[in-house]
Amino acid sequence: MNKIKEKLLISVARQIRSDIIDMTYRAGRNGAHIGGSLSMCEILATLYLGVMKIDPENPLDENRDRFVLSKGHGALALYCALKQAGFLTQEDLDAFKKDGSDFWTHPRFIPKKELEFASGSLGMGLSLGAGTALALKRKGLKCRVYVYIGDGECDEGSVWEAASFVSHHKLNNITVIIDENKLQLDAPTKEIVNKDNLSQRWESFGFDIVHVNGHDVSDLMAAFSHRSDKPIAIIAQTVKGKGVSFIENNPAYHMNTLNAEQYKIAKSEQEGK
Amino acid sequence: MKNNSFVTIRSLSLLGQRGTFGKTVCDLAEKNDLIWAMTADQGAGAAVYRFKEKFPDRFLNFGISEQNAIGVCSGLANEGYIPFVAFQSVFTSMRCADQVRVMMSYMKLPVKLVGIFSGLTQGDCGPTHYALQDLALFRSMENIVVLSPSDAFQTEKCVQKAAEIKTPVYLRLGGAINTPIIYKEDFDFEIGKAITLREGTDVAVIATGTMVYNALKAAEKLEGNGISVKIVDMHTIKPLDIEAVKAACSVKLLVTVEEHSVHGGLGGAVAEALALEAKRPPHLIIGVSGDYPHAASYPYLLEQAGLTPEQIALKIQKTYEEICK
Numbered sequence: 001m002n003k004i005k006e007k008l009l010i011s012v013a014r015q016i017r018s019d020i021i022d023m024t025y026r027a028g029r030n031g032a033h034i035g036g037s038l039s040m041c042e043i044l045a046t047l048y049l050g051v052m053k054i055d056p057e058n059p060l061d062e063n064r065d066r067f068v069l070s071k072g073h074g075a076l077a078l079y080c081a082l083k084q085a086g087f088l089t090q091e092d093l094d095a096f097k098k099d100g101s102d103f104w105t106h107p108r109f110i111p112k113k114e115l116e117f118a119s120g121s122l123g124m125g126l127s128l129g130a131g132t133a134l135a136l137k138r139k140g141l142k143c144r145v146y147v148y149i150g151d152g153e154c155d156e157g158s159v160w161e162a163a164s165f166v167s168h169h170k171l172n173n174i175t176v177i178i179d180e181n182k183l184q185l186d187a188p189t190k191e192i193v194n195k196d197n198l199s200q201r202w203e204s205f206g207f208d209i210v211h212v213n214g215h216d217v218s219d220l221m222a223a224f225s226h227r228s229d230k231p232i233a234i235i236a237q238t239v240k241g242k243g244v245s246f247i248e249n250n251p252a253y254h255m256n257t258l259n260a261e262q263y264k265i266a267k268s269e270q271e272g273k
Numbered sequence: 274m275k276n277n278s279f280v281t282i283r284s285l286s287l288l289g290q291r292g293t294f295g296k297t298v299c300d301l302a303e304k305n306d307l308i309w310a311m312t313a314d315q316g317a318g319a320a321v322y323r324f325k326e327k328f329p330d331r332f333l334n335f336g337i338s339e340q341n342a343i344g345v346c347s348g349l350a351n352e353g354y355i356p357f358v359a360f361q362s363v364f365t366s367m368r369c370a371d372q373v374r375v376m377m378s379y380m381k382l383p384v385k386l387v388g389i390f391s392g393l394t395q396g397d398c399g400p401t402h403y404a405l406q407d408l409a410l411f412r413s414m415e416n417i418v419v420l421s422p423s424d425a426f427q428t429e430k431c432v433q434k435a436a437e438i439k440t441p442v443y444l445r446l447g448g449a450i451n452t453p454i455i456y457k458e459d460f461d462f463e464i465g466k467a468i469t470l471r472e473g474t475d476v477a478v479i480a481t482g483t484m485v486y487n488a489l490k491a492a493e494k495l496e497g498n499g500i501s502v503k504i505v506d507m508h509t510i511k512p513l514d515i516e517a518v519k520a521a522c523s524v525k526l527l528v529t530v531e532e533h534s535v536h537g538g539l540g541g542a543v544a545e546a547l548a549l550e551a552k553r554p555p556h557l558i559i560g561v562s563g564d565y566p567h568a569a570s571y572p573y574l575l576e577q578a579g580l581t582p583e584q585i586a587l588k589i590q591k592t593y594e595e596i597c598k
Contacts, residue, residue, distance in 0.1 A: 109380040117351070121375050127341045128376070131348020138330065139352070158372075161338035165345060 009217040013045035019080040035253035037077035039238040044081035056086035070125020071150035072106040123156025152184030167206030181240035207233035214238035285425035289450035295320025319359035343372035362388030362404030377441035378414035392532030394448025399568030409537025423485035430462040467517035473503035477521035490582030535560040
């Protein structure tokens with residue numbers, strides 16, 4: 001990847017992160033799913049500005065790549081990425097968690113705004129992505145389906161029903177991103193139900209595995225360019241709360257608020273990055 | 274159906290509702306290449322093997338993964354296909370209820386979900402396979418049309434309509450073959466428009482699915498005892514034909530009959546529709562109640578549940594006589 005593109009993606013990720021912090025602060029006592037959203041900044045920046053074929057001027061183009069956010073509580077990060085990609089506006093972001101707004105904790109089903117499916121109930125995205133990918137194959141379209149799944153979400157049995165299906169039907173137009181931030185709502189994933197073998201699990205289900213540092217845009221660009229005759233699972237090592245010292249790896253920030261003091265610290269930590 | 278001779282109707286009734294579904298979806302797919310037919314390890318039960326042979330690219334067997342089935346079908350529907358997916362009613366309603374709620378009800382993705390072996394038809398498999406709550410569940414999910422045909426010929430019309438409309442559908446089918454014929458000749462079928470099969474002035478029976486035939490038989494017995502009975506085939510549970518329900522209220526006793534729990538099904542739907550009516554007759558809800566009956570043959574279970582024509586007639590007569598005292 002050239003340096004200009006790398007710089008662009010880093011800058012976009014930084015802007016996404018900054019917007020996440022702003023929106024969480026403005027959500028006040030409503031709070032937001034800030035921890036898991038901060039895991040996603042580089043991955044979404046890379047996908048939306050570096051990888052996916054999408055066009056805000058023609059949002060329902062049949063040839064677009066499809067993005068399915070299975071980890072619905074990551075919607076905050078997705079909204080911010082969609083602003084960067086030109087699908088949402090600052091006004092949309094300002095309306096976050098305001099009554100009457102489309103933009104709350106989990107995405108609504110608004111395809112025109114690049115919200116391909118609603119989510120929030122976990123473990124459903126890969127099946128939706130599989131149906132989409134199969135439809136694209138039948139139509140002879142070459143576009144890809146990206147499905148973003150949390151590591152905690154992999155507790156859901158339905159994820160593995162879908163994984164079996166995707167593999168059996170050789171849906172190699174699917175790329176699954178596993179956001180392995182190693183924390184779920186209550187505690188570290190390994191304390192709840194150990195997932196040390198997550199990568200082996202996906203591999204044993206017939207996926208081609210790519211390991212990646214989920215906060216390194218060059219690494220991510222390389223991972224997303226990988227092609228295979230199998231479906232691909234990108235296991236992205238991420239840090240929950242990445243970029244804000246007191247949120248990083250802190251289970252208390254799966255869903256939390258920021259007060260004025262915390263906001264100031266969080267924002268100051270973004271400077272110079 | 275073009276060839277709607279009695280011979281054709283008779284052959285559908287021999288197939289039963291499941292076989293009729295399999296045949297009809299195949300017929301539709303000949304003319305419409307958007308139609309898919311799928312199952313979750315119920316290929317024979319759902320009668321989709323002929324479809325598989327003729328249209329292998331539009332057939333899927335999900336195996337025993339009902340949640341994934343709804344997700345994949347929703348993805349296909351979102352891309353413009355018309356996916357029919359058929360497996361046991363008990364699992365369409367329970368195993369993947371959250372997927373149905375999120376994808377078909379909330380997102381309105383037009384999957385055509387076909388529940389086979391509804392009610393007590395899989396009696397030999399026992400309580401795990403009885404589907405007695407599906408109407409209650411799907412009725413409470415907005416945006417899903419809920420169809421419950423009374424015979425094979427009506428099943429064919431339901432499948433045709435389900436393919437036409439752009440909304441999600443739950444189609445509730447019984448399990449039996451060689452089923453009774455209600456409609457001996459072609460008839461107008463419209464979703465949400467109940468069909469009055471028989472006029473009567475003392476009692477009005479609104480029935481659905483397999484119980485329409487039993488209600489008709491019960492009405493014959495009651496007529497012999499001097500009770501005049503109106504019979505309404507409520508093939509669409511949602512949207513409910515409220516006008517037909519109100520029109521059935523000019524009697525001394527209103528009855529609903531269904532092969533479903535007495536809670537939340539047709540009986541519940543009718544009671545809700547009439548809740549604000551100042552003048553309405555008492556309403557007898559006949560269905561399955563009480564603890565789960567142990568596994569047994571289908572006819573035996575229907576009798577245990579009090580759903581044979583004789584038992585239905587008896588319940589109606591007893592209640593009617595109490596009211597008229």
